Amino acid sequence: MDKISIANLPTKIEKLDLFSNQSVFIKRDDQTGMVTSGNKVRKLEYLLKDAQNKGCDYLITSGGIQSNHARATAAIAAKYHMKSLLILKESEINKNEGNLFFNKLVGAEIKLVSEEEYQDLTPIIEEVKKELTDSGHKPYVIPMGGSNGIGALGYVEAYDEILHQEEQLGMVFDTIVIANGSGGTYAGLLYGNKECNKSKNIIGISVLNQKKQAAHDILHILEDMNQYKSSPNSFIENEINIIDRYIGLGYGKSQIEELKFIEKFAHEEGIILDPVYTGKAMYGLYHELKNGSLQNSQNVLFIHTGGIFGWTDEKINMLYGSI
Numbered sequence: 001m002d003k004i005s006i007a008n009l010p011t012k013i014e015k016l017d018l019f020s021n022q023s024v025f026i027k028r029d030d031q032t033g034m035v036t037s038g039n040k041v042r043k044l045e046y047l048l049k050d051a052q053n054k055g056c057d058y059l060i061t062s063g064g065i066q067s068n069h070a071r072a073t074a075a076i077a078a079k080y081h082m083k084s085l086l087i088l089k090e091s092e093i094n095k096n097e098g099n100l101f102f103n104k105l106v107g108a109e110i111k112l113v114s115e116e117e118y119q120d121l122t123p124i125i126e127e128v129k130k131e132l133t134d135s136g137h138k139p140y141v142i143p144m145g146g147s148n149g150i151g152a153l154g155y156v157e158a159y160d161e162i163l164h165q166e167e168q169l170g171m172v173f174d175t176i177v178i179a180n181g182s183g184g185t186y187a188g189l190l191y192g193n194k195e196c197n198k199s200k201n202i203i204g205i206s207v208l209n210q211k212k213q214a215a216h217d218i219l220h221i222l223e224d225m226n227q228y229k230s231s232p233n234s235f236i237e238n239e240i241n242i243i244d245r246y247i248g249l250g251y252g253k254s255q256i257e258e259l260k261f262i263e264k265f266a267h268e269e270g271i272i273l274d275p276v277y278t279g280k281a282m283y284g285l286y287h288e289l290k291n292g293s294l295q296n297s298q299n300v301l302f303i304h305t306g307g308i309f310g311w312t313d314e315k316i317n318m319l320y321g322s323i
């Protein structure tokens with residue numbers, strides 16, 4: 001399957017100093033772009049191509065009020081002279097900040113839905129699709145997080161990119177760690193691992209769902225990916241390695257110790273993690289390394305999947321108070 005080239009690739013791999021007695025590297029997928037940054041862009045390169053192939057002119061997607069995926073979709077729609085409609089879950093804090101602000105700046109239409117409506121978006125999506133079609137548009141629906149069989153192809157490609165970088169660096173990463181949300185990033189990497197006959201330990205640190213649900217979602221995406229591959233692969237739940245000990249207070253909710261860890265990491269590395277995804281995942285990796293559960297890993301690669309716009313006032317005030 002083809003793609004539209006949008007992201008700045010390959011993204012750099014850098015050594016981290018914080019883990020002095022262990023070899024830990026970071027892959028800077030937070031630098032795939034600016035408003036089109038993070039892991040979502042790799043997925044959207046394939047999804048946009050599919051939308052264009054089908055002659056669509058409207059991108060519809062959904063997510064939380066501060067969805068990184070929705071923001072990247074909106075920015076890409078603007079760049080490719082398409083329209084975008086974002087169906088976002090209302091929260092107590094619907095402020096014009098972070099991702100929501102950038103959505104508006106790039107001209108996305110925003111439809112806020114209640115928490116209850118968000119549980120099953122099918123009727124709402126069908127309704128907006130009909131409205132758009134009746135007014136002469138051709139909408140293309142991208143699932144939450146861009147996580148379907150097409151979107152996940154972006155991370156099969158990222159897996160290949162890592163193999164090339166290993167050759168250049170003269171080293172092998174036996175363990176890859178990412179933040180896991182809707183599962184597309186994990187699914188793409190695991191698919192790449194199998195397709196290339198490798199046995200890297202791919203670890204997803206969940207920020208959203210418990211292990212069982214996360215694995216179920218990933219298996220579903222893996223199955224969907226087979227449609228786009230000439231020789232299909234099969235997967236079982238046991239191959240999926242999700243750690244669900246670092247969800248903390250729940251999706252999008254922060255604890256002060258997580259934010260303090262992000263601050264410590266920024267001081268030592270000059271790299272900014274986000275509070276919703278990569279901050280929790282790196283916090284998790286730090287503790288897993290500390291408690292010895294990854295002692296068989298020689299070289300660990302953490303993929304920084306972006307999310308900087310998640311630093312909303314609420315999170316900043318938790319760390320530093322309001323001025």
Ligand SMILES: Cc1ncc(COP(=O)(O)O)c(C=O)c1O
Pocket residue numbers: 038039068069145147179180181182183184185186274277278305306307
């Ligand atoms: C910054 C960031 N990291 C990681 C993820 C998780 O990716 P996935 O939804 O593919 O599991 C997301 C998804 O929203 C994200 O925005």
